[in-house]
Structure formats: C-alpha cells, structure tokens
Amino acid sequence: MTLNYHDVMTADLSFFTDVSGAWKKMGERFGELKTDYETHVQGVLANGNWQGHAFGAQQQKASATSFEYGAAKAEALAIASLLTDAQTELTRLQKAVKDLVEDAEKKDYKVDSSGKVTYIGYDNLSPQERYTLQHDPDYSRLLADAREKAQGWTDEIAKAVKAVDTADQSVKRALSRATSDVSMDGIGIGGFNTKAEGSLAKAGKPDPKPGKEEGWVSETDSEASGPGVGSEASGPNIGKGKLAEAEAHADLGRAKAEGTLTNGPVKLAGEAEAYAGAKASAAAGITNEGAQAEAKAFAGAEASASGTADAGPVGVYGRAEAMAGVEAGVNAQAGLDGVQLGAEAFAGAKGSVGAGADVGGIGAGATVEGWAGPGAEASLNASKDANGVWHVGPKVGFSPGLGGAVGFEVTVDPGKVVDTVGDAAGWVGDGIGSLF
Template identity: 75%
Template sequence: MTLNYHDVMAADLSPLADVSEAWKKMGDRFGELKTDYEKHVQTVLGNGNWQGLAYGTQQQYASATAFEFGAAKTEALAIANLLTDAHTELTRLQKAVKDLVRDAEEKDYKVDGNGKATYVGYDNLSQQEKYALHHDPDYPKLMSDAREKAQGWTDDIAKAVKAVDEADQSVKRALVRATSDVSLNGIGVGGFNARAEGDLAKAGKPDPKTGTKTDGWISEGEAEASGPGVGTSATGPDTGAGKLGEAEAHADLGRAGAKGSLTNGPMKLEGETEAYAGAKGSLTGGVTNEGIQGDAGALAGGEASAKGRADLGPVGVYGRAESMAGAEAGVNAGAGLEGVHAGGEAFAGAKGGLSGGVDIGGIGVGGTAEGWAGPGAEAGLIFGKDTEGVWRFAPQVGVSPGLGGALGFEVTVDPGKVADTASDAADAVGDAAGWVADGVTSLF
C-alpha cells in the first residue's frame, strides 16, 4: 500500500522503538536457550554412554535444533536493529513533511487533508483593501504568482511524502528478507534465517531488476505479436563458420507470445506462452569445432504452448502444456560439446500434451504425456544443454494409427543451482563442525 499525505501526518511511530526493544530481548533469550540446550541436552546425551542408530538420529536432530536456536537469535536481533533504524529514518522523514507544512502555513498558505497548498494571505485583508486589490492593474499577476508558489509548496510536500513511502517500502523489503530462510542449514528451507541482515541501508535496497510492485510482489513481463507475413531466407555454405547451409520459409497468419514473472522474497513465479498459425519449413546443417548437426521440419496449421514454474529457494516445480492442429513432420540429429539429440516425427490431426516435474537443488525429474487424434509416429532422444545452461536427458516415443499418444520422461541438471546448493551444504557442514567443537570445549 502506498502511503499518502494523511497517512504520514497521522502516523504514530513511537511503538517502533518499544517493539524493537522487545525483539532485542527475544534475541538474547534465544541465545540463552541455545546455550542451555547445548549444555543440558547435546552434551549430556553425547557423553558416550548412548550409542547406536537412535543416538545418531537424536544427535542429528539435536544439532538442527541447536542451530535453529542460534539462527532465531540472529534473526530476532536483526529485526530489532531494522526496527530501530526504521524508527529513526521514518521519524526524520515525517518531521520533514510536518516542517514543510508549518513553513507553508507561516507564509499564509493553507494545506488541506490531501497535502494541497492554497494561498490565503488575502483573506485577512479588510473589505476596502480587497476592493483596492481587485482593481489593482497587477492583480492578475499577483494571483498567478500566488498560485504558482502554492503549487511549489504542494509539489515539495508531495516529494517529502514520497520519501516517507519509499523508506516504508525499504523497511518492508528488509523485514521480508530478514524472516525468509532459503538455506538448507538447520531444519532446511523455512526455518529461522541465520544470515539475516540488520542494516536497513543494505537489507532494504530494491532488487537490481525491478518491475511493477503490488503489495510486496515485484512483476516483470513482456509481450509481442506479429502477422500476417510471408518470407524466405537462405544462407551458406560458410566454410569459415562450418555451416553447410540453412534455409527457411514461412507464411504466417499470426504469431504471439508473452512471458513474465512475480517475485516476493524467496518465492518466484514464472510463466510463458506462445501461439502460431500458418505454415513454415526449415532446413539446417553444419559442422563446427563444437560438433555436427542437422535439422529439417515443416508445419501447416496451428500450435500453442504454455509453461510455468514456481520456486521457493532451492525447491521448484514446473509444468508445460502444448497443443497442435494440422500436419507436421521433422527429423533432427546432432552431436557436440553441448550434448546429443536425435529424433523424427510425422503426424496429421490434433494433439495435446502435458509435462511436469520437480527439482531440488538444481536436479529435477519429470514426465511427459501426449494424446493424439490422427495417424502419426514419433521417437526422440535429447541429452544436452539448453540456452539457459540446463542439461536435460529426455527420451520419448509414441505411435497412433488413429488414436494414440506418446510417453516420455526427463531428468534435468542446472549446474548453477547445484553449485549454490553445494555452497549452502558446505556452510551447514561448517556450522556442524563448529557445534562439535563447541561441544568438546564445553566438556572441559
């Protein structure tokens, strides 16, 4: 919610200081609980008298509990600092708004409940003075000058109110981030945040890519559409680049696409959709230092697809839906540094397909299924890296004399996400080593 002039003038910011002190006490108490738990639970049960699988399981969960007590302390103290900074900053900015209003009123400008200033200095004149003013040759100029200055006060007040709102949004971002745990430490995603940042200037910064903001959600998106259109192209061979040649022709009735995302803290939602109607064909081939490939395909009819994804930290789920009506045929093969692919298909009629899966820490497993109404056959294998750097292994086969379909599965590996997960895991191992060292030290 965007703050307005009335919100800023009426806000009572004093409770922020009291709440900050309460969070500080809570953080200190969590630290005491961590110490007591390690001393009276972990150390006592780890004296060597209890062994076996049950002991190992208990110690595993006890370590996670001790970690969460420490993370709770960090999170609570970070929130206490953020609230203290928020009280200081919002109080300063609120005072700046009130000082502007007071200065305007001292100069005979009245500010209404929406922050709009109006000059009222002439209202205090006597009837005779008002009569003389209205008949003054400079009266229009004087009134214009008063309105211009009033607008200046209005603009300055609006700017000061906006500064308060921006600071308020910064506080919200910082608090959301401080209470969002996306690491695998302790009990995993969703626990207390052991990395909570308590500096408002750092934690409250906007994301590098910001779009439209709606109640904490940051949205980004784009869309495009074209058609009808007809065109052809052909290139090659290019021995320097290793291309044997490529050719393409299309007669589009229309094509359209859109994609977007919503982000709120560790939660991210993404979606993309495309639609095409017309006829198109292509033929490519090449041999380079990265491998060899060849593709040929043709489509006459219409096709549409939609895909979406939801991520919470290292855990994500995805889904895709595709449909086609018309006739298509294709063959492809390739091998190189980015993987291998091979397949062929021929179909006439209508078909629709769904696929979905889940990935954790960058490694995903999913399945695909298609239903066909019309004759066709398909076989394919993909093992390689896509344009986003994700490796994918996806075999699929299908056949339909009249009614039928295709089934397949896929395994994906995102090296970037795997590296991030490994980093979190390494941090967790380091923390565990610290707990062991603390426990050994406490024995002596």
C-alpha cells in the first residue's frame, strides 16, 4: 500500500521502541536456550557412554537443533536492529514533511488533508482592504504569483511524502528478507535465517531490475524555470513569531540538476545549479526555536557545482562556485538549529573552490576564494542544514580591487555517526562470535 499525506502526518512511530526491545530480548533468550541445549542435552548424551548408529543419528539432529537456536538469535537481533533503523529514518522523514507544512503555514498558506496547498493571506482582509486590492492594477499578477507559490509548496510536500513511502517500502523489504531462510544449514531451507542483515541501508535496497546485473545504479533529477518576476510580503504575525518578511525577484532563468551513482558501499553524488537575474529579501522573527534577522540582495549571475564520493564510512567532497555581479547582505540567527553571524558586500567577479574529507560522519574542509572587485566579508557559522548535518566554521575575506577569502569548516552528520557506530558494534560482535 502506498502511503499518502494523511498516513504520514498521522502515523505514530513511537511503538517501534517497544517492539524492537521485545525482539532483542527474544534474540538474547534464544542464545541462552542454545547454550542450555548444548550443555544439558547434546553434551550429556555425548559423554561416550552411548555409541552406535542411533547415537550418530541423534547427534546429527541435535546439531541441527542447536544451529537453529543460534540462527533464531541472529534473526531476532537483526529484526530488532532493523526496527530501530526504521524508527530513526521514518521519524526523520516524517518530521521533514511536518516542517514543510509548518513553514508553509507561517507564510499564510493552508495545507488540506490531502497535502494540497492554497494561499489564504487575503482571507482576513477587511472589506475596504479587499476592495482596494481587487482594484489594484497588479491584482491578477499577485493572484497568479500566489497560486504558483502554492503549487510549489504542494509539489515539495508531495516529494517529501514520497520519500517516506520509499523508506517504508525499504523497511518492508528488509524485514521480509530477514525472515527468509534459503540456506541448507541446520534443518535446511525454511528454518531461521542465520545470515539475516540488521542494517536497513543494506537489507532494504530494491531488487535489481529484471534483465540487469548487479552493478552501478543511477538516479537523476533536474528542473528549470524563467524568465519570471514576483514578490511577496507578510507580517507582522505575533502568534507565529513572525515580525515581517518580504521578497522580490526578477529572474532571467534558473536551472538545477542532481544525480547519484551507487554500487554497493560506494556512492558518487553531484549537483549543479545556475541563476541569472536579481533578487532581494528581508525577514525577522522570534519563535520558540530561536530568533533571526536578515537582509540580502543580489543582481547578476551565479553558478555552482559540487560532488561527493563515499566508500562505506569514508568520503571526500569538493565544490566550485562562480559569481559575477553585485551582492550585499547581513544576517544574525540563534536558535535550536545553531548560530549564524555574517555580513558581506561585493561588486565584481569571484570564484571559489572547496574540498574536504569525511570519516564516519565527521568531516573537515577548507574553502579558498579569488575576488576581482572591491568587497569584504566576515561570517561565523554553527548551524544545521536541511539534511540534519551540522556545519561549524569561520570565513573572512577582503578585496580593495583584487583579493579573496578563506574559510574552514567542520561537519558532523549525526545519522552517519550512528550508522558507523552501529556497523562497528556489528563488526565487534561478529568477531567475538567467531571465537566461540
């Protein structure tokens, strides 16, 4: 069954903790039963007092029984691990959907029970304000712009819901595979699965497409728009912690493309984006998650490209950016997602390259920029991005005519750190198990 918006928003994922704990206890109990059986049944009968064909047949069956106790332990512990991974991943993706809905509502959009978004910013206008708006020469354009933005929110929410459904299908595959024994060990096919995989990332991968061999799997996505113009202003809304915000843009065009290439533990990913036009925005607000204020403007053209290469817990990344035009901005933010402080002003052209490495979810890197034109920049960043990765690092730059900037960055991906620790624990457990 495909999950829909209502399923995702109302799903209670808290029960995973109790169920996973029950499976773990079951696995540990099977391990105790294996020890007791080998000691008090199999071992006692093998004390040398019983010989012959009957003894040989009994010991063969006893060995199979002992093996199945061990296989039952492995299968139960794998399922416990899969359920823990499932709760972590599904909770993260469910939160991403809810965060999108919350962001849309903060900007005076309404999300219905099917995930469709509509703009309601004009609903609370007085009759006089409504009359004035309807006779505004830009009224039709404002309505069209609101509908376009509403459709954008609808598409983003649908994409996030699809991500939850994709993860849910992955959990289904992983649990099914964990409980399927296709080995002739023990009592043969149909017993407990001693080779059950406890990592959702490994066990939940889709089956290879018919007619294709295992190997590199690619995924791509792209989008483009423009030319176009638009603007939006709202606030204050004290109930939602929004003091005011405004945005305007005149786009000549924008384009974005991203893709991944995966083969087992090796994953290559890349992204490229380009924009030409002018845009400006300003916002300020105070909520229970923190306070922020920013203002920025840009006119010109900019482009960027980035890529990563991961092999298990080890990865490297690189990125390049180029800009020609005028930009200025200030920002200050403090809250649950970190602290950001910065100011910049520049006119001319600049290019930058950055590179770094990541081991087990903890990375370090550096950025170097070359500037042709007057400008200055200083920033301090300690914040979490949309994927839950923390970025910490300073950046400074200055140019009277020719100059540049340098920045350093440390990243921490909590999800990847947890996966690495889990894998390491699995390796240790396998190593200890092989000694007995």
